[in-house]
Each structure stands twice: as structure tokens, then as C-alpha cells.
Amino acid sequence: MLDSIADHRGLWSATFDILAQSGQDEATREQLAASLDEARRGLARLFEGIDESDTRGGRAIGSFYQALLTGLAAQVLIDPDHAPSGKDLAAALRRITG
Template sequence: MGNREDLLAGARRCLFEKGYTRTTVRDISNAAGGVSMAAIGYHFGSKEALLNAALAEANREWGDELERTLSAAAEPNSTALQRFEANWTAVLDSIADHRGLWSATFDILAQAGQDEATREQLAAGLDEARRGLARLFEGIDESDTASGRAIGSFYQALLTGLAAQVLIDPDHAPSGKELAEALRRITG
């Protein structure tokens, strides 16, 4: 690995262990095996840009893993509500398995209001996430922007809300079964 890749890997470790706001340039340098602190500026421009890039990369990898997980959870002859339950059970398990990623995500969300570059990067990632979730959960082609945006926004809201509940109170976060039952009642 080169310095750029070492810095990304080090930043990622720091994000998961210390969080976005508590990570220093020195922390990243040490986690990257002693790569020069000046290399952060050379390769990324700033500590924030490096942390943003590391988190974006981790989120894309989590999305790829989630896609594999949901493919395995799918039962071919199940009803839409049964698929919903199975999918969200798998998602909840994945959130619990990736607490560091989700903690870092919420940490960076708090920074978005204070840093325009971070907000813009998050907005671009959010659009990508919406399209990906619409494709994952409903098989919506990413070129179907109207449906993809609406359905992806719904799933993004559900995902973010569930992640918050799992981080705050994992013992009382809803299960996939409870979510499916709520959806059944709502759509009555």
C-alpha cells in the first residue's frame, strides 16, 4: 500500500474507534503506520476531507455487503411483507455488527451544518444511497429517478432512524417482525 491508501485505512480505524470529531491528524498518522502528517494535506487537502473519504469508502463497502446479505435473505416464494421482514431483520443485524461505522456516520452528520464541503459530500453520498436502496429493496432501475428518489428516500429514512435506535437503545430497537407488523397495520 502507498501513503494514500495507508492514510485511508488509518483514518477509517480512527473513525470507528475515536469518532469524527475526536480524531486528530496525529491519530491518523499513527494509525497509518507513521505516515507523515503533511501527507494528509498532500493527498487529501485536509483532515476532514480524508475522514470524509474514509467514511464514504466504508459506507460503499457496507452497501456492497448489505447487498450480498439481502440477496441471501431473499426467499423466492415469499410475500412482499415477508421479504420486508427478512430484509429489515438482516439490516438490523448488519447495523449492530457495524456499530463503529454507524457511530462515525452520526458523528459526521453533526458536522455537516458547520462545514459546507462536508455537507456537499454527504448530500452527494445521500443521493447515491437513495438510488442504491431503491434498487436493493425494490429492484428499481437507477435510471428511474422519480420512483427511485421517492422509494429510496423512504428506505433511507427508515435505515437512518433504525440505526439511531440500535445505537441508542439496542435492546429495545424494533425487530424486522415488528416493522413488518407496523407496515401491515399502516397499509391495512
């Protein structure tokens, strides 16, 4: 994911631009909200193999991955030299979950 974010920096920058715009433009916010559930389920399927029919589990797991991905992308865009690695994130998750 880190390489993908770095390779598609322009796309990720545009994503954050549109997120910022959604706070000022109701139509943009509604369009983003309409596609967010699909994105969550897609991430759950991609990373965990969760079937599309498991909407509750897919939404919860996908939301977790969406939060990680968005936060990681922000860190890579702002300070790529100090963004966490996959190993860093795994160690932090192990510590948090005990």
C-alpha cells in the same frame, strides 16, 4: 439489517458523527448531499430492484428506505435491547397503511 448495524456499530456511529458535523461545516454537508442521491437509488435497487434509470421512482423509494435505515440505526445504537425487529416494523407499516 439489524445484524449489519450491530456488527458495524463503529461505522454507524461515525456516520452519525459526520451527520452532526455537516450542520456546522458547509463542505461536509455538500459532500454528503452529493452522495445522498446515489445512496437512495442504491437502496431502491437493493430492496426493490428498481432500475437506475427510474430516477424519480428510485429517489422516492430510496428516500423511504434511507429514512427507515437511519432511524433504525439510531435506535440500535442508542438502545439495542429495545430496537424494533423486522417483524415489529412490518406490523407497524401494515397498521399505518391500513
